[in-house]
Amino acid sequence: MLPLKTESGPSGCLTIYSNRTDHFDHKECQLLERLAANLVFGLDSLRTHSVREQQAAEIHYLAYTDALTGLPNRRHLIHYLDDILSTPETRATEYAILFIDLDGFKPINDALGHEVGDEVLRQLAQRLQASVRDSDLVVRQGGDEFLVVISGAVRNGPQQDFVKIVDIAHRLANRIIAHLGEPLTVGGYTHHLNASVGITLIPEHGRDPTLLIENADKAMYEAKRQGGGQSYLFSKDIADSHQQRFSLETRLRQAMEQQQFELYYQPIFELSSCRIVAAEALIRWPQDDGEVLSPGTFMPLVEKIGLINPIGDWVLETAARQLRAWHNQGLELSMAVNLSINQLYPNGDAEHFAGLVKPYVDPSWIHLEVTENALMEDPAKTEALLKALNDQGFQLAIDDFGTGYSSLSRLQHLSLQSLKIDRSFVNELDRPDSKGEALVAIIHQMASSLNLHTIAEGIETEHQRQLLLDMSTGKAWGQGYWFSPPIPAHEFERLAKARARLSSRDEMVPF
Structure with missing residues (x-):
C-alpha cells in the first residue's frame, strides 16, 4: 500500500x-x-x-454578466457587436439594436428603496427576455437601461432590405413596450412603468459598437422627448440635433463664465394714461454675428443642464441694480422678473432672493412672476415660499394666467398682487365671433373680487388696449409691441424719460 x-x-x-x-x-x-x-x-x-x-x-x-439580472452586460455586447461587424457578410442591414429605458423607475428607488428597485429590475429583465426570440441578445447596460440586438435574417430568411428590418425592429419594440408596461407588484405596491425605445441599424448607422449604442441612446431620448412609451429610429437629423445641443451647451457655459448675457426691458404701462409704470426684465444672448437670441432658443437647455439658478440669480441682481440706477435718475418704476419653477422648487429660499435685491432697492419695487404650472409642482411648499417672498417685501404675480391648471379656490390663499393675462386671450380680442373678450372680462372681474390688479400681455393694437381698458374694473396695466418691444436699458431709459415729459392724454401714442 x-x-x-x-x-x-x-x-x-x-x-x-x-x-x-x-x-x-x-x-x-x-x-x-x-x-x-x-x-x-x-x-x-x-x-x-x-x-x-x-x-x-x-x-x-x-x-x-450583469450581477443583478443574470443578463449579458455591456462588455459582452461590445464583443458580440465586434464579431458581427467583423464578419464579411455583414454588409447589408440585417441587424438592429434596441436601446430601452424605463420611464418612471427612479421614483420607485427613491420612495421604496433599492431592494424593491432591484427586484423590479429583475422581474422586468425576465419579461424582456420573454418578449424576444431565443436568437435575440438581451443585455442590461446598467441602471434601468437594457439593449436588445435582433437579426432580421434569422426571422425572415437571408434576403433582407432596409424597410423590412426597420419594420421588424419597430414591431419588436412595440411588443417590448407593451409587456414592460403591464402592472407589476413588488414591495406591496403595484407599479405601472413605461418604456422608451431607440433603434439603430447595423451597419447602416455605424460600424463601431460604441457609436451604434450611442446612436440608439440618442434615438431613445428622442422617443422620450416626444412623450415616451414609443420607439424612434435613429437618423442623421437626431445626430445633428445632439451635436448642436452639445455645442450650445458649451457656449452657454462660456457665456455664463464670461457674462455675455444682457437684459432687455419691456415697458409695462397704465392702460388708461399709457404712463410707464414698470419694466419687465428679459434675458437676451448677443451673438458674435450680431444676432440677439431670445430666451426661447436657449432657456429650455439652461433649465435642463442646471444653469437656471446661477443665471436666474444674475437676472434678478442685474435687474435690481438697473432699477437703482433709474431711481437715481428720478424714474420711479417697478421691475418685473420671472422666476423659473426650478428656482422655486425644491430649494427656493426667500432670504436668498431678498439678499440679491436689497443692496440696490427695497424688494417691494420688484414684482416676481411665476407661472400657474409652477404653483402646482408642490402646492403646499410653493404656497409657503410665496408667503415668505411676500414677507420679504416682494410683489408677486401669476404669469400667463389662464393657460395653466391653478385652482381658483387656491388663489384666495396665495400671497399675490397681480394676474398677468396671457397674450393668447388678448390676441382673440380682435377676432370676430371670439370668446376671448368674455374670458378677459371674467378674469378682470375675478381679479377685482380678489383685490388683484391685472397686466395684459401681448397688446398689439390700439383696439385691444381700448377693449382691455373698457373691461377693467380697477388698476389695469398692459405691455406689448403696440407700445414697445423689449429694448436695451439705454433705449428704455430714453423712452421712459420721453413719456414722462408728455402731459397731454392725446399725445399718448406708441413710439
Whole structure:
C-alpha cells in the first residue's frame, strides 16, 4: 500500500496485491514508490488545472454578466457587436439594436428603496427576455437601461432590405413596450412603468459598437422627448440635433463664465394714461454675428443642464441694480422678473432672493412672476415660499394666467398682487365671433373680487388696449409691441424719460 498525499483535494492510497509473500524486490518497490509520487504529481496538476479553468470561467462570467439580472452586460455586447461587424457578410442591414429605458423607475428607488428597485429590475429583465426570440441578445447596460440586438435574417430568411428590418425592429419594440408596461407588484405596491425605445441599424448607422449604442441612446431620448412609451429610429437629423445641443451647451457655459448675457426691458404701462409704470426684465444672448437670441432658443437647455439658478440669480441682481440706477435718475418704476419653477422648487429660499435685491432697492419695487404650472409642482411648499417672498417685501404675480391648471379656490390663499393675462386671450380680442373678450372680462372681474390688479400681455393694437381698458374694473396695466418691444436699458431709459415729459392724454401714442 502506497500513500497518495496530494496538496489539493482528498488524499488516497495505491494498493497492489500479490498472491505470494515477498513478491516485489527492493528495486520494484522503489519503482512503485516513484509511480505513486508521479500519480500524486499528476493528480495535483490535474486538479490545479481544473480549478484554474473553473476560476477562469467564473471570472469570465462575472466580467460579461450583469450581477443583478443574470443578463449579458455591456462588455459582452461590445464583443458580440465586434464579431458581427467583423464578419464579411455583414454588409447589408440585417441587424438592429434596441436601446430601452424605463420611464418612471427612479421614483420607485427613491420612495421604496433599492431592494424593491432591484427586484423590479429583475422581474422586468425576465419579461424582456420573454418578449424576444431565443436568437435575440438581451443585455442590461446598467441602471434601468437594457439593449436588445435582433437579426432580421434569422426571422425572415437571408434576403433582407432596409424597410423590412426597420419594420421588424419597430414591431419588436412595440411588443417590448407593451409587456414592460403591464402592472407589476413588488414591495406591496403595484407599479405601472413605461418604456422608451431607440433603434439603430447595423451597419447602416455605424460600424463601431460604441457609436451604434450611442446612436440608439440618442434615438431613445428622442422617443422620450416626444412623450415616451414609443420607439424612434435613429437618423442623421437626431445626430445633428445632439451635436448642436452639445455645442450650445458649451457656449452657454462660456457665456455664463464670461457674462455675455444682457437684459432687455419691456415697458409695462397704465392702460388708461399709457404712463410707464414698470419694466419687465428679459434675458437676451448677443451673438458674435450680431444676432440677439431670445430666451426661447436657449432657456429650455439652461433649465435642463442646471444653469437656471446661477443665471436666474444674475437676472434678478442685474435687474435690481438697473432699477437703482433709474431711481437715481428720478424714474420711479417697478421691475418685473420671472422666476423659473426650478428656482422655486425644491430649494427656493426667500432670504436668498431678498439678499440679491436689497443692496440696490427695497424688494417691494420688484414684482416676481411665476407661472400657474409652477404653483402646482408642490402646492403646499410653493404656497409657503410665496408667503415668505411676500414677507420679504416682494410683489408677486401669476404669469400667463389662464393657460395653466391653478385652482381658483387656491388663489384666495396665495400671497399675490397681480394676474398677468396671457397674450393668447388678448390676441382673440380682435377676432370676430371670439370668446376671448368674455374670458378677459371674467378674469378682470375675478381679479377685482380678489383685490388683484391685472397686466395684459401681448397688446398689439390700439383696439385691444381700448377693449382691455373698457373691461377693467380697477388698476389695469398692459405691455406689448403696440407700445414697445423689449429694448436695451439705454433705449428704455430714453423712452421712459420721453413719456414722462408728455402731459397731454392725446399725445399718448406708441413710439
